[in-house]
Amino acid sequence: MFNIEKVMNPNLGLTGFDAVMSEEELAIQDVAHRFAAEVMRPIGENLDKMSAEDVIAPESPLWDYIKKMDESGILDLEAIGGMSDDEKARIIPIIFEELAWGDCGLALTSMVLKFPAFAAYNTGNPELIERFGKLRGCWVATQPDKGSEIVDMEGTEIHPGGKQNKGNLVARVDGDELVITGQSSAWVSATPIAECGLCYLPCDYGDGVYKENGSLNQIAVLVPFDLPGVSKGKPLDKMGMRSLCQGEVFFDEVRVPMSYVIADKESAFPSFIGALTFGNMEMGISFTGVARAAYEHALAYAHERKQGGVAIIEHQSVKLRLFKMQQKVEACRALALRVFAYNYGPKGPHLLASITSKTFVSDTCVEVTSEAIQILGGNGLTKEYPTEKLFRDARTAQIADGENNILGLKAARWLSKEFIARNG
Numbered sequence: 001m002f003n004i005e006k007v008m009n010p011n012l013g014l015t016g017f018d019a020v021m022s023e024e025e026l027a028i029q030d031v032a033h034r035f036a037a038e039v040m041r042p043i044g045e046n047l048d049k050m051s052a053e054d055v056i057a058p059e060s061p062l063w064d065y066i067k068k069m070d071e072s073g074i075l076d077l078e079a080i081g082g083m084s085d086d087e088k089a090r091i092i093p094i095i096f097e098e099l100a101w102g103d104c105g106l107a108l109t110s111m112v113l114k115f116p117a118f119a120a121y122n123t124g125n126p127e128l129i130e131r132f133g134k135l136r137g138c139w140v141a142t143q144p145d146k147g148s149e150i151v152d153m154e155g156t157e158i159h160p161g162g163k164q165n166k167g168n169l170v171a172r173v174d175g176d177e178l179v180i181t182g183q184s185s186a187w188v189s190a191t192p193i194a195e196c197g198l199c200y201l202p203c204d205y206g207d208g209v210y211k212e213n214g215s216l217n218q219i220a221v222l223v224p225f226d227l228p229g230v231s232k233g234k235p236l237d238k239m240g241m242r243s244l245c246q247g248e249v250f251f252d253e254v255r256v257p258m259s260y261v262i263a264d265k266e267s268a269f270p271s272f273i274g275a276l277t278f279g280n281m282e283m284g285i286s287f288t289g290v291a292r293a294a295y296e297h298a299l300a301y302a303h304e305r306k307q308g309g310v311a312i313i314e315h316q317s318v319k320l321r322l323f324k325m326q327q328k329v330e331a332c333r334a335l336a337l338r339v340f341a342y343n344y345g346p347k348g349p350h351l352l353a354s355i356t357s358k359t360f361v362s363d364t365c366v367e368v369t370s371e372a373i374q375i376l377g378g379n380g381l382t383k384e385y386p387t388e389k390l391f392r393d394a395r396t397a398q399i400a401d402g403e404n405n406i407l408g409l410k411a412a413r414w415l416s417k418e419f420i421a422r423n424g
């Protein structure tokens with residue numbers, strides 16, 4: 001048993017029951033937290049109230065955010081790339097919980113803008129690093145008639161007798177060039193401000209796009225958006241994460257050098273899974289930050305608002321509901337961190353782990369942000385208080401980076417595959 005001599009208040013840092021954090025980790029958390037509080041929250045709240053067009057206009061505070069984030073060095077790719085796996089497993093989630101606590105749309109904007117550069121660095125190819133290492137980017141995967149099918153790229157969830165849409169955005173190999181035609185979905189994040197894309201496309205290598213099981217051949221390619229034939233649609237207006245802009249990319253017989261291809265034939269599918277595994281893992285910790293923000297607002301409000309002659313925190317049911325919110329935030333963080341440790345550890349990475357975190361945390365975040373509204377009563381529903389925005393942000397996360405049910409189906413299939421492999 002524990003030998004407790006004096007009963008004290010619990011010692012909770014920004015991230016609750018985090019038991020041991022080094023001086024360096026605490027310093028990184030402090031820098032990210034201050035940036036989130038002083039820069040991201042005010043800009044995120046401002047952008048949330050603006051139209052989708054105004055969010056990306058030249059005078060938008062979004063550009064101020066991007067500049068300040070670059071200057072801060074918080075997400076310096078070379079610094080992060082130079083960390084050991086153990087450091088990545090601990091430091092990336094510390095940073096992203098704070099950034100998303102500030103504003104999840106802006107946190108994800110910063111992440112997705114670096115996706116193509118990150119992919120270029122991963123190849124180690126100096127030509128690609130030179131061409132794409134400094135460009136703002138986006139991740140082109142879904143198409144107007146291919147949403148969840150992208151998550152099911154290897155075709156395990158195709159209905160008997162069915163086959164996946166060919167899609168209207170397709171690539172074909174033509175000698176030493178790749179020719180891309182069609183349009184992405186309107187959901188591609190950061191497209192309106194992107195200078196290039198990491199594109200996962202159905203591809204005709206010379207014998208058609210379909211495989212025997214009804215799924216599609218794929219290719220992964222980095223595409224500069226200043227090539228002839230590339231254009232963009234209008235920014236999309238949506239419910240939550242409004243500071244993260246979206247829009248279509250149109251490709252009209254765009255010719256890309258084959259040297260910009262980062263994965264083809266058999267390697268394109270694993271490359272996509274690698275990107276989704278990273279994205280889902282990130283979503284897990286980011287929406288832990290959103291849930292925490294909602295809990296903190298509700299806790300503070302419960303100490304201010306008086307009803308029945310006392311601050312509402314004195315009412316037993318309010319106290320209990322706040323405890324359950326805190327418990328859920330801790331559960332989200334514990335799972336999200338466990339998945340970072342697994343993915344950067346000797347047994348990982350695996351999409352099953354990332355889906356486990358992303359779906360649990362985003363679903364739980366919806367519960368926590370909804371309860372925060374409840375604790376604020378009528379005020380919780382108004383734009384004067386932050387809780388309704390946090391709820392809309394959380395609700396959006398159940399569909400972004402793969403809709404939670406199709407992700408769950410994919411995860412369940414991995415559980416079964418693993419069981420069969422172990423037990424025969």
Ligand SMILES: Cc1cc2nc3c(=O)[nH]c(=O)nc-3n(C[C@H](O)[C@H](O)[C@H](O)COP(=O)(O)OP(=O)(O)OC[C@H]3O[C@@H](n4cnc5c(N)ncnc54)[C@H](O)[C@@H]3O)c2cc1C
Nearest residue numbers: 139140141142147148157187188189400401402403405406
């Ligand atoms: C905020 C946000 C950011 C996004 N960012 C990007 C981005 O950067 N790049 C990008 O390419 N895309 C992006 N997306 C698109 C996102 O990945 C898709 O919206 C998501 O994959 C779901 O696709 P869908 O909207 O077409 O829904 P659909 O695929 O049409 O699904 C509709 C419903 O049908 C169900 N369903 C579909 N297929 C099956 C099946 N086989 N079995 C059982 N049920 C099924 C789904 O579960 C869902 O409930 C983003 C979306 C959001 C909301």
